[in-house]
Amino acid sequence: MIPIPQDKEYFSIGDASQITQIEPYVLRYWESEFRLLRPSRRDSGHRKYSRKDVETILKIKQLLYEKKYTISGAKKFLIEESRKKPEQLKMDFASDSAALAILKETKALLADILKA
Numbered sequence: 001m002i003p004i005p006q007d008k009e010y011f012s013i014g015d016a017s018q019i020t021q022i023e024p025y026v027l028r029y030w031e032s033e034f035r036l037l038r039p040s041r042r043d044s045g046h047r048k049y050s051r052k053d054v055e056t057i058l059k060i061k062q063l064l065y066e067k068k069y070t071i072s073g074a075k076k077f078l079i080e081e082s083r084k085k086p087e088q089l090k091m092d093f094a095s096d097s098a099a100l101a102i103l104k105e106t107k108a109l110l111a112d113i114l115k116a
Contacts, residue, residue: 004054013039016049020057030060033071036078 002019016039017024031037037056039047049057056078063074 004051009051011049011051011054013047013049016047016054016057019054020061022057022061027057030057034060034075034078036082 002021004019008015011019013024013027016022017027020027022030031039034056037053037060039049039053042048059078060074063069063077064071069077
C-alpha cells in the first residue's frame, strides 16, 4: 500500500486507486453501496476524492478483505462507527497544581476582559 501523500488534499480516481490498491471500477461500485463514500465532482464531472474519502476506502478495504465482513456487515459497522460520539478528553488537574493555577489565572483574566 502506498501512503497517502501529505501535500495533496484531493485525488483523482486513478490516484485513489493507486494509493489504496483497489481498481477504479470497484471504487465506483463501493460509491453506490456505501453512503459514507461520496466523492465530490470537479467542474468537468470527474471524481475528486478527499483525504477522508481515501481513508474511508482503506477502512472499507480492511473490513472486506482482511476482516472478511460482507458488504452489508461493513455498511452496518461503518454506520455504527459514524454514530459514535468522539470521547471527550478527560484531564485530572487536581494532581497538577501548576496547571490548575494557570487555569485559574486564565479564567480570572478572561473574566476581567469580559467586564471591560
